[in-house]
Amino acid sequence: MIGIAPAVDSAGFSDLAKWIDDGYAADMAYFADRLDAYRHPSGVLPGAKSILVMTLPYANDLTHHDLTHHDPKHHDQAGRGRLARYTWQGTDYHDVIHPKLKQLVTLVRQLAPHANARGVVDTAPIMEREIAQLAGLGWRGKNTLLLNKHRGSYFFLACLLLDIELPYSTPHVTDHCGTCTACLDACPTQAFPRPGVLDASKCISYLTIEHRDIIPTALRDGIGDWVFGCDVCQEVCPWNQKHASEQPDVSASAKTLDLVELFSLDDDAFRKRFRKTPLWRTRRRGVLRNAAIVLGNQRHRSAVEVLSHSLDDIDPIIRGAVAWALGKIGCTSAAPALADRLKIESDEIVQTEIGDALRKIR
Numbered sequence: 001m002i003g004i005a006p007a008v009d010s011a012g013f014s015d016l017a018k019w020i021d022d023g024y025a026a027d028m029a030y031f032a033d034r035l036d037a038y039r040h041p042s043g044v045l046p047g048a049k050s051i052l053v054m055t056l057p058y059a060n061d062l063t064h065h066d067l068t069h070h071d072p073k074h075h076d077q078a079g080r081g082r083l084a085r086y087t088w089q090g091t092d093y094h095d096v097i098h099p100k101l102k103q104l105v106t107l108v109r110q111l112a113p114h115a116n117a118r119g120v121v122d123t124a125p126i127m128e129r130e131i132a133q134l135a136g137l138g139w140r141g142k143n144t145l146l147l148n149k150h151r152g153s154y155f156f157l158a159c160l161l162l163d164i165e166l167p168y169s170t171p172h173v174t175d176h177c178g179t180c181t182a183c184l185d186a187c188p189t190q191a192f193p194r195p196g197v198l199d200a201s202k203c204i205s206y207l208t209i210e211h212r213d214i215i216p217t218a219l220r221d222g223i224g225d226w227v228f229g230c231d232v233c234q235e236v237c238p239w240n241q242k243h244a245s246e247q248p249d250v251s252a253s254a255k256t257l258d259l260v261e262l263f264s265l266d267d268d269a270f271r272k273r274f275r276k277t278p279l280w281r282t283r284r285r286g287v288l289r290n291a292a293i294v295l296g297n298q299r300h301r302s303a304v305e306v307l308s309h310s311l312d313d314i315d316p317i318i319r320g321a322v323a324w325a326l327g328k329i330g331c332t333s334a335a336p337a338l339a340d341r342l343k344i345e346s347d348e349i350v351q352t353e354i355g356d357a358l359r360k361i362r
Contacts, residue, residue: 001054001055001137001148001151001155002052002053002054002055003052003053003132003134003135003136003137003169004050004051004052004053004135004166004167004168004169005050005051005053005131005132005134005135005168005169005171006049006050006051006134006168007040007041007042007048007049007050007051007161008040008041008134009039009040010038010039010040010127010130011130012127012130013038013039013127016031016035016038016127017035019197020032020035023199023201024193024197024198024199024200024201025200026199026200026201026206026210026211027201027210027211027212027213028200028206028210034125035125037125037126038125038126038127041126041131041161043125043126044118044120044124044125044126044161045116045117045118045161045162045163046116046163047116047163048161048162048163049162049163049164049165049166050161050162050164050165050166050168051126051131051135051159051160051161051162052104052135052159052160052162052166053128053131053132053135053137053157053158053159054157054158054159054160055132055137055148055151055155055156055157055158056093056096056097056155056156056158057151057154057155057156058085058086058088058089058093058154058155058156059085059086059088059089059154059250060085060151060152060154060240060243060244060245077256078298078300078302079258079259079260079295079298079300079302079303080225080256080257080258080259081225081226081227081228081256081257081259081290081291081294082224082225082226082227082255082256083227083228083229083254083255083256083257083279084205084226084228084229084230084231084278085154085231085234085255086154086156086229086278087228087229087254087277087278087279088250088254088255089250089254090254090276090277091276091277092276092277092278092280093121093156093278094121094123095276097121097156097158098119098121100158101119101120101121101158101160102119104117104119104160105117105118105119105160108160108162112164114164115162115163115164116162116163117160117161117162117163118160118161119158119159119160119161120158120159120161121156121157121158121159122156122157124159126159126161128157128159129144129145129146129157131159132146132157133146133171133172133173134168134169134171135168135169135171136169136170136171136172137172138151138172139172139174139175139176139177140196141153141177141183141237141239142177142180142181142183142184142192142195142196143183143184143187143192143198143233143234143237144196144197144198145233145234147176147177147237147239148239149176149239150243151243152234152237152239152240152242152243153234153237153239153240154234154240176239180238181195182236182237182238183233183234183236183237184233185236186232186233186235186236187232187233188204188222188223188224188230188232189202189203189204189207189219189222189223190202191203191204192233202219203230204222204223204224204226204229204230204232205229205230207219207223208223208226208227208228208229208230208282208286208290209228209229209281209282209286210282211286212282212285212286213317214289214317214320214321214349215289215290215293215321217324220293220296220297220324221297223290223293223294223297224294224297225294225297225298226290226294227256227257227259227287227290227291227294228257228278228279228282228287228290229278257291259291259294259295259300259303260295260302260303260306262287262288262291263288263291263306263307263309263310264306265284266284267284270283270284270287271284274287284315285315285317285318288310288313288315288318288321289317289318289321290321292307292310292318292321292322292324292325293321293324293325295307295325295329296324296325296326296327296328296329297328299328299329299330300329301329301331303325303329304326304329304331304333304334307322307325307326307329307334308326308333308334308337308338309337310322311323311326311337311338311341311354312341316347316349316350319341319345319347319350319353320347320349320350320353321353323338323341323350323353323354323356323357324353324356324357326338326357326361327353327356327357327358327359327360327361328357328360330360330361331361332361332362334357334361335358335361335362338354338357338358338361339358341354342354342355342358
């Protein structure tokens with residue numbers, strides 16, 4: 001889908017500022033640091049007048065468009081963790097979209113040598129979904145994502161900012177969610193304080209990708225079997241269910257990760273395997289932290305030996321998550337390894353995690 005929007009002052013700027021003030025941006029300080037740039041697209045391209053907005057779809061297949069998969073105990077692949085759909089193709093979407101935008105910039109310069117253009121994909125301080133609405137591509141759902149009646153919400157947004165005027169698309173002004181609250185009700189961590197507002201500090205996608213520290217204990221159960229990202233609020237959306245179809249080009253193995261295998265990867269091996277994929281963003285620390293939590297949620301007893309060895313991992317964030325997982329699994333065979341690690345553990349947070357795990361096991 002393609003639409004063209006005028007570069008105008010953001011109607012949602014005050015809402016963004018309040019969202020930040022309410023603490024809903026969590027640790028993503030770059031929102032506050034660049035807040036003023038969100039007022040107008042000229043904060044990204046000086047003199048911006050028009051914005052070409054494009055979508056690139058990703059996997060809206062039939063997998064998991066139901067509610068039973070939200071409980072990791074019902075997972076049909078114990079020892080594997082779910083990946084957000086946008087990762088299924090393997091390549092980082094930035095590496096796919098940026099070259100296409102560069103081609104468009106080159107074309108613009110050929111057709112209008114006097115024009116300036118800049119292509120952006122979700123990292124620049126612009127109100128992408130608001131602009132996409134102005135470009136006629138859809139409306140914002142109660143889960144804050146852009147929805148289209150014919151495509152649902154499984155697509156990336158890319159913008160090409162121009163300092164020339166173009167014929168503009170008709171804005172999308174109607175809302176087609178009605179009284180439906182499926183996305184709000186299904187969120188495992190209740191990350192929506194009200195419709196259209198996301199508390200990132202409770203969002204599984206934020207916690208498993210953007211968050212660099214320990215994941216709060218109260219939210220770990222809610223993560224379920226998500227090792228990277230989350231699609232729950234999209235999977236329960238009637239608009240996505242309506243347009244779901246078979247995706248023969250996506251293998252079953254691309255949708256999940258072998259969690260036990262991950263713990264055999266050191267930094268170099270992790271880099272070699274994931275450097276060109278979306279998972280590289282959260283690095284080894286984040287992925288193994290998440291993997292431990294998922295194994296704990298699955299009560300995966302076959303992972304106890306690997307997790308016990310990982311109590312000696314160099315990273316305290318991983319050690320803490322591993323200790324929690326062992327306590328969650330509750331297998332007494334893990335007690336000696338936990339007790340031995342506690343004797344030499346220097347990190348206070350990890351000490352607490354080990355102590356809690358031992359109390360659960362004993």
